[in-house]
Amino acid sequence: MNKKIQGYRFFISLVFFVIIIVFYHIVNSYFSNIQDINYSSKYSKTKELSYYSIDDYEWQKLCERLREISDLYSGKVGIYLKDLKTNKVWEYNADRLFRSASLIKLPIMVGVMDAIKRKEASLDEELVITSKERMDGSGSLKWARDGTRITLLEAIYRMITESDNTATKLVIDRFGFEYFNNYFRQIGLAYTNITIEGMSLTSGRVARENYTTPREMGLLLEKIYKKELVSEDMSEMMLDILKRNKSHSRIRKGIPVSWQVGHKTGLLRKSCSDVGIVFSPKGDYILAVLLDGVPSYRSGKDFIAKIAKITSDFYKI
Numbered sequence: 001m002n003k004k005i006q007g008y009r010f011f012i013s014l015v016f017f018v019i020i021i022v023f024y025h026i027v028n029s030y031f032s033n034i035q036d037i038n039y040s041s042k043y044s045k046t047k048e049l050s051y052y053s054i055d056d057y058e059w060q061k062l063c064e065r066l067r068e069i070s071d072l073y074s075g076k077v078g079i080y081l082k083d084l085k086t087n088k089v090w091e092y093n094a095d096r097l098f099r100s101a102s103l104i105k106l107p108i109m110v111g112v113m114d115a116i117k118r119k120e121a122s123l124d125e126e127l128v129i130t131s132k133e134r135m136d137g138s139g140s141l142k143w144a145r146d147g148t149r150i151t152l153l154e155a156i157y158r159m160i161t162e163s164d165n166t167a168t169k170l171v172i173d174r175f176g177f178e179y180f181n182n183y184f185r186q187i188g189l190a191y192t193n194i195t196i197e198g199m200s201l202t203s204g205r206v207a208r209e210n211y212t213t214p215r216e217m218g219l220l221l222e223k224i225y226k227k228e229l230v231s232e233d234m235s236e237m238m239l240d241i242l243k244r245n246k247s248h249s250r251i252r253k254g255i256p257v258s259w260q261v262g263h264k265t266g267l268l269r270k271s272c273s274d275v276g277i278v279f280s281p282k283g284d285y286i287l288a289v290l291l292d293g294v295p296s297y298r299s300g301k302d303f304i305a306k307i308a309k310i311t312s313d314f315y316k317i
Contacts, residue, residue, distance in 0.1 A: 054086045054283075062314045063090040066307060073303055075270075076292040080218035081311065084225065085283040091215065097191060098290040100212040101266030102138070102163045103273050104194055107220060109156050109238060111183040112171060113230045116152075123153040127170040135165035137201050142166050160264060161244045165201065172199070187229060189216050203269060217275040218288040221262075225277055225284070242276070249301045250274035251287060254308025256316070266290075272300025278308075280315040287311055 070077045070092050079092040115121040129141060129148040136142060141150070141164050150158075155171050158164035172180070177194055184192050191213050198210030224242075227235035242262030245252070251263050251274045263276025275288035289307050294300035 054083055054088055058314065059083075059088055059090075062311065065310055066090065067092060069303075069306060069310065073291075075294040075300065075303075077303075078214040078288075078290040079307065080214035080286070080288040082218055082222065082286045083283060084222070084277075084285055094215040094218075095191075095213050097211040097213060098273065098292050099266075099269055099271035100192065100198075100210045101268035101271050101273065103212055103217060103264055103266035103275060103290075104192075104198070104210050105159050105163065105168055106217065106264045106275070107184055107187075107189060107192055108168065108171060108180060108194070109160055109241070110187070110220065110224065110229055111180050112152065112156055112175065113234045113238060114183060115175065115179075117230045117234060121152060121174070123151060123156075125152050126150065127152060127155055127174060129166065129170065133166055133169045133173060135169050135201070137165045138163040140164065157241055157244075160241050161246050163247075163265065168199075187220070187223070189220065192216050201268070205269070209269075212290075214275075214288040214290050217290070218286045221275060221277050221286050221288070225286075239277070247274075250304040251276050251278070251289070251308040253301075254305040254310075255280075255312040259312070267297060267300075270294050272297055272304065274304050274308075278312065278315070280312065281317050282315040285311070285315065 066079065066081070070079060076096070076098070077092060078094060078096050078098055079090070080094045081090040082088070112121065116123060126149045129144045129150070130146050134142050134144075140162065141158060144166070150167075150170075152171070152174070155167040158167040159171060172194075177196065180194050184194070189212075191211060194210055195208040197206040197208045200206055223229050224235055224238050229235070239262050242264065243260055245263055245265070247263075247265045250265055251261055255261060255278055259281075260279040261276045263274055266273040271290070271292050272294045273290040275290075276286070278285050278287060287308060289304045291300045291303065
């Protein structure tokens with residue numbers, strides 16, 4: 001009887017030991033993945049990229065197909081496509097002015113990061129939500145109670161991932177329109193601007209609109225990608241935030257679900273846009289598609305998704 005009890009106890013102890021070992025490996029693997037989330041895709045693709053090159057003939061076929069599709073769309077179209085490995089570029093009305101809508105939140109984020117780099121702001125500083133800052137439209141902060149405090153980092157995160165208008169208002173009030181316009185000029189954004197009227201959510205025309213161009217959005221993304229504007233850590237943080245964009249339409253819809261994309265969308269006053277960095281197995285590339293005067297927002301979103309699909313097909317292995 002004692003031998004049976006001892007054997008039973010030994011068996012229970014062995015099972016318990018195995019469970020502990022398995023649990024340890026699961027937890028260790030989980031936290032290792034969290035720690036490496038910003039870097040794994042970059043380093044794992046480095047070796048793959050060396051095996052591929054861009055065929056000039058196939059690239060030309062891609063560009064011709066994109067031009068055909070763009071010529072047929074009934075709204076105004078602007079596209080900037082750049083392969084970040086070979087620096088090949090295809091443009092379609094890339095210097096034409098388009099309403100930026102929520103695309104303006106991309107250079108706003110970069111401007112805030114620059115202020116933090118110069119010790120003029122801190123990611124940990126708190127911003128207070130009041131009725132003055134509360135904005136309708138995108139985002140969930142409009143439901144927050146007066147007096148709610150969020151950090152500058154959370155405001156930036158919500159501004160990009162949710163396109164939260166209340167978070168954007170908090171950030172603009174913190175730094176001011178003049179600061180952002182001056183910063184845009186400093187980093188070479190000659191046409192991108194931000195105005196009080198341009199931030200209005202009205203569907204009608206405004207006296208002074210916010211504008212940008214496909215090329216300027218594309219070049220800004222490239223500078224973020226190459227870490228040319230702020231520190232490497234801050235650049236990685238911006239890329240990570242862009243990759244967490246919650247929009248599943250437009251560029252995100254047009255590329256394989258397994259690919260990463262860091263992007264920002266815009267939708268207002270018959271403008272529909274998406275600009276992003278796509279991380280494909282064949283190489284990373286920038287795609288900026290801006291539309292104005294769209295027949296409907298659905299048609300605009302579908303057009304951008306189609307452009308993204310055609311482009312991603314070219315980059316599939």
